[in-house]
Amino acid sequence: MNLESSLIRYFREVYRLKSIRQASAALNVAPSAVSRQILRLEQMVGLPLFERLPRGVAPTEAAEVLARFTRNYLLDIEHVRGEIDSLRGLQRGHIRIMSTEGLVAYLLNRTIASFNRRFPGVTYELAIAGTDAVAHCLQDGSADIGLAFNAEIDVQLSFAAQIPDPLCAVVAPGHPLADAATLNLSEVIRYAVGVPEKSFGIRRLIDAALSAQKLHLSPVLVTTSIEALKGFARYSGGVTFLPSLPIRRELDRRVLVSKPIIEDTFQRSTHDVCILAGRRLPLAVEAFVEQLKIEASHPPNDGPDQLI
Known part of the structure; x- marks a missing residue:
């Protein structure tokens, strides 16, 4: 056709x-x-x-059927462009990234910075969304690389890298829970709680754990913003659920504290670098994925985040 x-x-x-x-x-x-x-x-x-x-x-x-065909058609065009770029020695290329908010400061800023120094002709698109939207954009071909928290297993996706990062209760230092060694979920939800909306991998873990323990939560705050959740815990005396990487700076400055929750699924959670399974990646995208793997395996130093 x-x-x-x-x-x-x-x-x-x-x-x-x-x-x-x-x-x-x-x-x-x-x-x-x-x-x-x-x-x-x-x-x-x-x-x-x-x-x-x-x-x-x-x-x-x-x-x-036509949507799958056109997606593959457009991805093949991107691959051809990537092959042509490879003949130029990666002097050009375009990378479309969809990521959850939490990994921008920890991983993406320094990966883009280091990659940009090596290949200044490559351009980037970076959009922020919840885990479900990240997976959807990979599946429909509108993103090349997805970074998500606790992405669901899907035959259409493959994990290029996974970074372990348990989901914990996060509060300000003066909160009644701040001095606890570990917490039960039932203890946490007695307080004012802020959570992400339902498209987030964090929320999916929370809801599954609540259901398994037959607990009910009426959150004070529901948001699409990780920054809003951090602010809710820091300034409003509330508690939220976050992995450690998105709040690394706040933990280092001791303006927030993170407390482990006794819940197996929370302990096994990961940040996932995802690509479309079976896709032939353009050269620039493939090289960027490799750079992500390197950066993910080497935590940043304590200096300020690198920016382009």
């Missing part, structure tokens, strides 16, 4: 947003132009691609 680039772009935006109107806004074209392209594509395929709903559209099975 000979697909024009505009057809692919229009289809993938409608598929991603499940709305012709939202896709037209994202593409900066009229909704009628998007509708015409989708109709044209349906005529080429010979099957309906979207079911029209009162609000938006729903992809059909044919659309799911």
